[in-house]
Amino acid sequence: MELHLKTLSELRTLLDRGEISAPELTEAVLNQMAQVDPKVQAYLTQTSDLAHLMAQQAQERLQQGERTPLLGIPIGIKDNLCTAGIRTTCASKILHNFVPPYDATVVLKLRAQGAVFVGKLNMDEFAMGSSTEFSAFQVTRNPWDLERVPGGSSGGSAAAVASHTAIATLGSDTGGSIRQPAAFCGVVGLKPTYGRVSRYGLIAYASSLDQIGPLTKTVEDCAIMLSAISGHDPRDATSVNQPVPDFRKSLRPEVKGLKIGVPREMFGQGVHPEVALRVRDAIQSLEEEGAEVHEVSIPMMEQGLAIYYILAPAECSSNLARYDGVRYGLRVGAEKGHIGMMEATRAEGFGDEVIQRIIIGTYALSSGYYDAFYLKAQKGRTLLRQEFDRVFQQVDVLMGPTAPTPAFRIGELVGDPLAMKLSDVLTIPVNLAGLPGLSVPCGLMEGLPVGLQIIGKPFDEATVLRVGYAYEQKAGLLEQLRHPTGLA
Amino acid sequence: MALTLKQMRHVAKLARLELSDEKLTHYMHAINALLEHFETLQAMPLDTVEPTSHSIPVFNAFREDCVEEPLSRDLALMNAPEARDGLFIVPRIVEE
The missing domain is CATH 3.90.1300.10 (Amidase signature (AS) domain)
Incomplete structure (x- = not known):
């Protein structure tokens, strides 16, 4: 070979x-x-x-x-x-x-x-x-x-x-x-x-x-x-x-x-039946080898996406603040003054998906919205962790x-x-x-x-x-x- | 909790992004569709729950307070869009 x-x-x-x-x-x-x-x-x-x-x-x-x-x-x-x-x-x-x-x-x-x-x-x-x-x-x-x-x-x-x-x-x-x-x-x-x-x-x-x-x-x-x-x-x-x-x-x-443990939330809506079948077959093959299979439930898994799409953009908006055209990477619009340069550099340098996540994150962390979004998502994260702990x-x-x-x-x-x-x-x-x-x-x-x-x-x-x-x-x-x- | 164009302009300013109203409107539709889908979280009774910022219980991580070799000035400047005399050059930030 x-x-x-x-x-x-x-x-x-x-x-x-x-x-x-x-x-x-x-x-x-x-x-x-x-x-x-x-x-x-x-x-x-x-x-x-x-x-x-x-x-x-x-x-x-x-x-x-x-x-x-x-x-x-x-x-x-x-x-x-x-x-x-x-x-x-x-x-x-x-x-x-x-x-x-x-x-x-x-x-x-x-x-x-x-x-x-x-x-x-x-x-x-x-x-x-x-x-x-x-x-x-x-x-x-x-x-x-x-x-x-x-x-x-x-x-x-x-x-x-x-x-x-x-x-x-x-x-x-x-x-x-x-x-x-x-x-x-x-x-x-x-x-x-x-x-x-x-x-x-x-x-x-x-x-x-x-x-x-x-x-x-x-x-x-x-x-x-x-x-x-x-x-x-x-x-x-x-x-x-x-x-x-x-x-x-x-x-x-x-x-x-x-x-x-087989969480029933992992076989819910949106999971292609053929995918579910392959995975269930795999689990069954381990059962045949002597593993015990238990159906379990982690209801907060269904909130995972909602929690993630607040927390991850929030952290991203903070982490990506460093790309400002000053110390490394792209710089455009130097003639616009230092704020104008940062704004032009970032708009030009980031793609659509990144910009959208920066906007969501900045919004979620901004004055008046922090409790409604960021804090709530952090609390949801606690419940999800606790459910995993319980199942484990x-x-x-x-x-x-x-x-x-x-x-x-x-x-x-x-x-x-x-x-x-x-x-x-x-x-x-x-x-x-x-x-x-x-x-x-x-x-x-x-x-x-x-x-x-x-x-x-x-x-x-x-x-x-x-x-x-x-x-x-x-x-x-x-x-x-x-x-x-x-x-x- | 849909975002308006006015809010989009404000947030773009906070995030230092120079975006046209046309672009902002485009992003607004995509973002609002997402926020709408995630509204389920808003309805959850979470008042008594403690927030989690880290998945593992790490608190203060201390190390010995000893001096180490820092990044050299040359290396720190090697990616600078503009540098002179060992310094980053940026547009003027104070008026003459």
């Missing part, structure tokens, strides 16, 4: 045994990128020169006997993660020329472990969107059907893994932005518990919800990546000082006695679909902002409660991948990954998922 088609764990073994070299592997991935990325358009910046150099350095470390999980592995990075010396745009015109002077903590960790950076990945502008169509630069296409979206906002990160132009990627997830594109592209995606991974150097959208996580070909690869990026960081005061286990060690295809006293994990439908067509929902946002209705509550959530492919529907979402207790990624692994082993879909039909 060609190298770029292999999983991270398969390649790890080959590199460690000296059967392949890091430059050889990087070459295979860059060749694949040259062939398919003109069609998929996952990358905003390709860093092939840097990749060759990093691969060479990784090879030297391998020859000196170093054995670390990511040494020599080609990885793609979402373009909202700061990479020192490599342009980082957040897919926005306002940062079109921004070259960060420092690395995000996760990027620093990958460098230290000898990963090879192949490029920066497309996304919805400032991670606001569910289809990657809101990128200011290009539309990324779904490798299963090039006329469809890859999901978003980490659409580039998901499409790159599915099209084998990276062995694994990093994304970020504020309301589903890792899990939903993972589901749409037939790959594995994990949003870790809030605080598990440092957000230092992640260009902020909604700070109380944002979390960085991996997108990979398998659950085992996901466990390897999570161990590599987790841990407390003094530079992120919300990163939590919890021990970081070797998540790979928790992977046993063993679910006997596991209590699975009875069950070990929750399961449902990742997204209500498979990938939609490019352009299909752009004019219907509410329908687009409903795509995240099953993932958003997980961010509001800060929980870990994993999306694992659970089959195809009309030729398009469907994602099974597994939600865990705070900091219990080990169980979430173990259950995902057990399902993946049982389902036996990996060979089929290796070959997305849009690239055939």
Whole structure:
């Protein structure tokens, strides 16, 4: 099998045994990128020169006997993660020329472990969107059907893994932005518990919800990546000082006695019957292996979207205040004085979706409306968290679909902002409660991948990954998922 | 709780966004459609509920008060739209 088609764990073994070299592997991935990325358009910046150099350095470390999980592995990075010396745009015109002077903590960790950076990945502008169509630069296409979206906002990160132009990627997830594109592209995606991974150097959208996580070909690869990026960081005061286990060690295809909760709200209106069927089949297959399945109810999940679309825009309106044309990025209208310059720069630099969220957030926080919107949403968030806490006293994990439908067509929902946002209705509550959530492919529907979402207790990624692994082993879909039909 | 054009103008000013009435009207329709859909939350009895600003119980995070190497001036200025003599250059903000 060609190298770029292999999983991270398969390649790890080959590199460690000296059967392949890091430059050889990087070459295979860059060749694949040259062939398919003109069609998929996952990358905003390709860093092939840097990749060759990093691969060479990784090879030297391998020859000196170093054995670390990511040494020599080609990885793609979402373009909202700061990479020192490599342009980082957040897919926005306002940062079109921004070259960060420092690395995000996760990027620093990958460098230290000898990963090879192949490029920066497309996304919805400032991670606001569910289809990657809101990128200011290009539309990324779904490798299963090039006329469809890859999901978003980490659409580039998901499409790159599915099209084998990276062995694994990093994304970020504020309301589903890792899990939903993972589901749409037939790959594995994990949003870790809030605080598990440092957000230092992640260009902020909604700070109380944002979390960085991996997108990979398998659950085992996901466990390897999570161990590599987790841990407390003094530079992120919300990163939590919890021990970081070797998540790979928790992977046993063993679910006997596991209590699975199935929230009835996750199978409600808007969930395509075929999606519900695939997911119910997946849950049943774990029941056959000895898991106990309990129907549960989390009524506040139905308020998740309403809570999110107050809190996330409010935080965004504050975070995006820094783009003013003074210190970095776009500047227009300098002749209009300093206020005029800021107003012109921001209107010119931000896209429609970003502007709308800034307006909603500014309104929700403005004098006279704070109690009616922002405070109310924060209170709703408390009730939602309490309902999750209550249910997790009875069950070990929750399961449902990742997204209500498979990938939609490019352009299909752009004019219907509410329908687009409903795509995240099953993932958003997980961010509001800060929980870990994993999306694992659970089959195809009309030729398009469907994602099974597994939600865990705070900091219990080990169980979430173990259950995902057990399902993946049982389902036996990996060979089929290796070959997305849009690239055939 | 639909927004009016007048409110849109006010909010755009607060957010430092130079937008034409035509653009503001366009955004207003989209935003009002969303707010209308989310009105269900307004009807919930939440008076006695404590607000949550963070999903995990993190309070004050302290570190040792020690000096670290800061970002150098050159690096801090490397993305500046305009810089001179080690300073960011902006339009005049005080009258002569």
